[in-house]
Amino acid sequence: MIPANPEWLPAGSAGLVALSLGVAVLATAWPRQAHRIGLLGALAVTAWVLGLSATFLHAGPDPETAATRVALGGWEAPLGLMLQLDGLSMTLLVLTAVVALATSLYSLGYVHDRIERRQFWPLWLWLWAGLNMLFLSGDAFNLYITLEVVSLSAVALVAFTGTAAAVSGAVRYLLVNILGSLSFLMGVVLLFGEHGVLDLVLLEARTEAGPTERMAAVLMTAGLMLKAALFPLHVWLAPAHGSAPAPVSAVLSGLVVTGSFYLILRLWMGVFAPLATPAFGILVGLLGVGALIWGSLQALRAGRLKSIVAYSTVAQFGYLLVAFPLMLVDPGAWRVVVFFAVVHALAKASVFLAAGTLQHAAGHDRLAELGAVLRARPRTVFALGLAGVSLMGLPFTGGFIAKYLLLEAGLGTVLAGSLIGVLWVLAIAGGGLLAAAYVLRMVAPAFHRGRRDAGEAVSPWMDWVPLALATVAALAGLAGVLTLNTLALTPGAP
Amino acid sequence: MNALLVLFDLVLLAGIVGVAWRCLASTDLFRAVVLFITFGLLLALAWVRLEAPDIALAEAAIGAGITGALLLVTLERLRSIMAERRSGRPHSPPPDPTGPHALLRALHDPLPEHRTFLPALSFALVVGGLLVTALWHQPQSVGLEPVVDAHMDVSGVDHPITAVLLNFRAYDTFLELAIVLIALLGAWSLGRHDLIPARPAPGPILPGTLRLLVPVAVVTGVYVLWAGSHAPGGAFQAGAILGAAGILLVLARPRQLPMAPAGPLRLGISAGVALFLLVGLYGLAAGHGFLGYAEAWAYPLIILIEVAATLSIALTLVALFVAGRPAGDDT
Numbered sequence: 024m025i026p027a028n029p030e031w032l033p034a035g036s037a038g039l040v041a042l043s044l045g046v047a048v049l050a051t052a053w054p055r056q057a058h059r060i061g062l063l064g065a066l067a068v069t070a071w072v073l074g075l076s077a078t079f080l081h082a083g084p085d086p087e088t089a090a091t092r093v094a095l096g097g098w099e100a101p102l103g104l105m106l107q108l109d110g111l112s113m114t115l116l117v118l119t120a121v122v123a124l125a126t127s128l129y130s131l132g133y134v135h136d137r138i139e140r141r142q143f144w145p146l147w148l149w150l151w152a153g154l155n156m157l158f159l160s161g162d163a164f165n166l167y168i169t170l171e172v173v174s175l176s177a178v179a180l181v182a183f184t185g186t187a188a189a190v191s192g193a194v195r196y197l198l199v200n201i202l203g204s205l206s207f208l209m210g211v212v213l214l215f216g217e218h219g220v221l222d223l224v225l226l227e228a229r230t231e232a233g234p235t236e237r238m239a240a241v242l243m244t245a246g247l248m249l250k251a252a253l254f255p256l257h258v259w260l261a262p263a264h265g266s267a268p269a270p271v272s273a274v275l276s277g278l279v280v281t282g283s284f285y286l287i288l289r290l291w292m293g294v295f296a297p298l299a300t301p302a303f304g305i306l307v308g309l310l311g312v313g314a315l316i317w318g319s320l321q322a323l324r325a326g327r328l329k330s331i332v333a334y335s336t337v338a339q340f341g342y343l344l345v346a347f348p349l350m351l352v353d354p355g356a357w358r359v360v361v362f363f364a365v366v367h368a369l370a371k372a373s374v375f376l377a378a379g380t381l382q383h384a385a386g387h388d389r390l391a392e393l394g395a396v397l398r399a400r401p402r403t404v405f406a407l408g409l410a411g412v413s414l415m416g417l418p419f420t421g422g423f424i425a426k427y428l429l430l431e432a433g434l435g436t437v438l439a440g441s442l443i444g445v446l447w448v449l450a451i452a453g454g455g456l457l458a459a460a461y462v463l464r465m466v467a468p469a470f471h472r473g474r475r476d477a478g479e480a481v482s483p484w485m486d487w488v489p490l491a492l493a494t495v496a497a498l499a500g501l502a503g504v505l506t507l508n509t510l511a512l513t514p515g516a517p
Numbered sequence: 518m519n520a521l522l523v524l525f526d527l528v529l530l531a532g533i534v535g536v537a538w539r540c541l542a543s544t545d546l547f548r549a550v551v552l553f554i555t556f557g558l559l560l561a562l563a564w565v566r567l568e569a570p571d572i573a574l575a576e577a578a579i580g581a582g583i584t585g586a587l588l589l590v591t592l593e594r595l596r597s598i599m600a601e602r603r604s605g606r607p608h609s610p611p612p613d614p615t616g617p618h619a620l621l622r623a624l625h626d627p628l629p630e631h632r633t634f635l636p637a638l639s640f641a642l643v644v645g646g647l648l649v650t651a652l653w654h655q656p657q658s659v660g661l662e663p664v665v666d667a668h669m670d671v672s673g674v675d676h677p678i679t680a681v682l683l684n685f686r687a688y689d690t691f692l693e694l695a696i697v698l699i700a701l702l703g704a705w706s707l708g709r710h711d712l713i714p715a716r717p718a719p720g721p722i723l724p725g726t727l728r729l730l731v732p733v734a735v736v737t738g739v740y741v742l743w744a745g746s747h748a749p750g751g752a753f754q755a756g757a758i759l760g761a762a763g764i765l766l767v768l769a770r771p772r773q774l775p776m777a778p779a780g781p782l783r784l785g786i787s788a789g790v791a792l793f794l795l796v797g798l799y800g801l802a803a804g805h806g807f808l809g810y811a812e813a814w815a816y817p818l819i820i821l822i823e824v825a826a827t828l829s830i831a832l833t834l835v836a837l838f839v840a841g842r843p844a845g846d847d848t
Contacts, residue, residue, distance in 0.1 A: 179703025
């Protein structure tokens, strides 16, 4: 094996951006071959990301040598803009590559119409490129633009099927995204006006707890919460995610929402770190508890399979909010939060892919009438169940490890003498029970007696990819230490 | 003199606020769109007064011009769809209560204002008040001007804005080009284009005006593009002007759009990003960093990128105006 050289990291990061952009541009210019370009590109980008992560881990264990800043065009900040690769971005890049590769393979079967294929692949490859660029960006204004690339291609993909429900879901999603982006941009403008720099590292060195920073923090966080569908700004999520084509729902719930959350985390660990107070943490935590309860109840009430999954995203993101007060007591807890987000993304994407297969087979996704198809398609139901078990957090799955670590952090808060910590522990444990309830609701009809009907034939991709991704989600617990070690390679973070 | 300028600024401010208010309060969509265009033009004037001519140009060309044209053509389409629905095809399915038709209906019967008025106003006042407070406390920051000025001699161009957009922060500009392209891809994914429901304009006036206007627009566009290297201007503004000329041509013969050949059209809309990316890759390979230039080559490469970007932007804007993807794209 060739020894990995840390000096490859800058070229590797810039190369990843160039490669994913190149694939997207090529598919745009040559739509007739878009699916072939997309497949080859997906394999190439995934291989590139895995190679990059191997090099990255090899450069450890010192975070300062592993983390990389790349001056684009050779112009250092503050004049130019910098790409930034550290443990946090590396973890999310690998997650993106895994989910996106699975989605690409699934789409080979799902989008089979010759004409639809030409429209789908370029948009999807732009979305993927946008996510890669978002995780690599180290500049406040560039973050805004990459967010726009992601949002706009995501909106187009939601509307892709062109049905009335999809278009109205997409229009809502578009308006929410624009509002969120504008709010974020206003915050960027305020920060730039105050400090005259856009680079995140330089900004972090200059910020203090002043009125401008407070206002910018409120605007940027509110905008991102809107985009991440964090409670109570989640109302747009279910119609958009529920009516999009299955691979798009998987990417939206798995990656796009996680991208906005990543930004919130990145900002509050860096630029806005001086502003975080215990009261703020408790407020965010309470929102998280609200999200857990409200999202779960909606998931229990929903009548359509994909709506259940969409509302469960609202509920599961409650955990990420509950983790904020924990992070104020135990700063190292942020790594657990990211690990939870990674496991959730894997599980959620596979649930959506499995739901897409069932919907395709049955021709609809009304839970009450899905029984026959569920009984006749054990492989897909197994994928649904396996990913669901990970969402619930039953032992040996990735979800279990993530929730165990979260609970540990929560108990640590209680032991540190915080009474409200009891609420966080209860929420983390109770959320798992609620998750169990709605996951069982999805798979229970498979165990009833009754008619079997496999429905319409599905391609092997749609049959096997959800199962493969669900297995990855369940086994993600084995990669827990690796993930936490990778995350530790983030300079400046505890 | 100074007092006159202050008076002008006050009138301009009052005009902007007034037009914005009328635009939001208007129940007639056509009037709202026209007011929105006026608003964009006034805003462009405000940018001139703030000594930001580049933004003024962009605002006038894109914010008022192209956006206005897009809004107007959308309105025209809405009207023809509504008329079709009102004429009452007997076997049409009942409208989906959440579908786009519901959106159309909502546009035509605006919500009773009192329900949304107070919350919206109080929200705007609170956020606006906080913003003003934050800005009030802000120091007089010089931003990046000194840094940019210090690097102008190695940037390859003479206009600081162009130096930032095409050299120091070329990555951002590349992505902005990409966003325009993605918007078009999104519009194309929704369906094939139908003929624009335009009222044919009989008589010699439209063709005669076009014969005069289009050459002027082309010369202006090329000038604005060329001026970008040393004065306000550049690819986005030039692209918008050329795009406007294209839209005029489309409007002049609404019933017989020239069938655009699919391959060249796709190449045309992606030429800007493709060429930009190729230059960027060359920079990466040659050791100047991704999207970097060798100092001696900066000027020609920037011009090359700007020409391709102008062409792509103009084509994309015309295609957005036509909305659906051309029939040739599916063969």
